[in-house]
Amino acid sequence: MSTHPSFFMLDRAGLGDAAAKAQIAEHLETCGVCRAHLQALAAPANELALQRIKRAPSPARPLVPRWIMAAAAAAVVSVIGIGLANVLSDRGDVVTAKGAPSVAVYVKRGDTVFLWNGRAPLRANDTIRLKIVPEEMRFVEVRDASGAVLYKGELTPPETTLPVAWRIDEQGEAEHLTVWLGRAPGAEMKKHVELVLPKEAP
Amino acid sequence: MGQPQVDELFRRYYPVIRQKCARMLSDPAEAEDVAQETFIRLWRELAEDGAIATQVGWIYSISTRLAIDRLRQRKRRPRAELDETTRSKDDVEGGAAGREWLERIAQVLSAEELEVLMLHRIDRMNQEEIGIVLGCSDRQVRRVLTRCDERLQRLKERLEP
Incomplete structure (x- = not known):
């Protein structure tokens, strides 16, 4: 089994979850792979995807009641x-x-x-x-x-x-x-x- | 929800969603489709309820189910191609090999089994984390994982000459 934290934990940390950050802090000091994952989360998002999403139907009403x-x-x-x-x-x-x-x-x-x-x-x-x-x-x-x-x-x-x-x-x-x-x-x-x-x- | 909030939501969550989908699906276009669908659902939920308590867990759960739908919609592959369904865990964590493996077993396992297996092997989540995301006990997760191992092992034995 991997010695890396789960992506779930990394993503929580990347979004600012303090408990997750604390849990992976030590690992991050020595793991460039996990640091790179967090850096990728901070990269600018794909604006084309955002434009497509904005053209989607309004989210105000769910499709299903x-x-x-x-x-x-x-x-x-x-x-x-x-x-x-x-x-x-x-x-x-x-x-x-x-x-x-x-x-x-x-x-x-x-x-x-x-x-x-x-x-x-x-x-x-x-x-x-x-x-x-x-x-x-x-x-x-x-x-x-x-x-x-x-x-x-x-x-x-x-x-x-x-x-x-x-x-x-x-x-x-x-x-x-x-x-x-x-x-x-x-x-x-x-x-x-x-x-x-x-x-x-x- | 107004447009500025959508932009903010997108910039905050979309990178997580996109990476999660890319880990699960080998076709980049398909991964992008599932990422967008996941985000639209996130957007809808936030618009309606105002908050999502466990955003990351929600993203993982929804995107995994959408990816499973995609995997299971594909045409069934010939049985001979299922001969590598029991790769070791280390072989299949992320990467192209993991995604190919996933496409094969998607035709063999149930949606529930696939969901747990993907979270475990592709996202490296432990039983406790999976239990949190899926709203079930560690024990249930363990049971499903054991069942998956048994089913894949039986399949391998059947296919071996």
Whole structure:
């Protein structure tokens, strides 16, 4: 194992952390490599990169709402990513009548959570989670391609994020989920939407 | 956040972020992309919350996960190329050899294992430091590292004639 301090310690020292500075002071006296690392941190930053960053979207609003991040953190399964299906009118292809229930798909890929656009292929190990705006409906079932029930539970208006998430595997070309809605537990369930989630080729 | 603050934030943190990304990714352009993405997230967090208590740990955690995403997005390599997955720790600390090794094992280990392994072998962090950055115990870190060693060893044995 290296006798150098970790880069973590060096970087903390370089940013002015007094405790880190004290820990590595003796080592720095005899190590030109670590001194060079600290000197590189003090060099002028790449202004071109700064210009590119400034052209990026404003940071004032996070890409993903806080509630989604909180839900993701709380979920036992590492969660989320989305796509809208059969809803959210301003996102392109899929539009429903005002007042109709809607289903959105959230996708978590690595550290990023985003709303699925209804077309983009998902990757192995992405996790998906559904958010449902139930309107008059109060009960949901999510089924796989064979009709097996993956989840069933009650829905609470104005919207319910299901407490389960599903991880995308490498098998097959797409995941098929159907969402069935009913007005009450035990009442007739009607298929509301079929989600076909294409997978990226390995 | 106004522009002067962005400039100040950039000059303070970007060199750390850029070097961290360069250690992880062999392609300079890709490393720069991940560095910029990490900084933008840092910028967002500061803009929203006003402060980040453990800036360096946060940078390490986020940039490592973004780098893992990049590594895992690459096409799978033929199995024959995985024959050097169990280099010694000293062989893989930083440098081109370390990055090449990382690209190979990225197709073999889980994201969690990769994260811990990268922090340990590329950034030279000890178990306690990794625990702080990832918000877990030293024991958990040790367990993951042991599992990585076992998996890589098994893989090597399988590939050896």
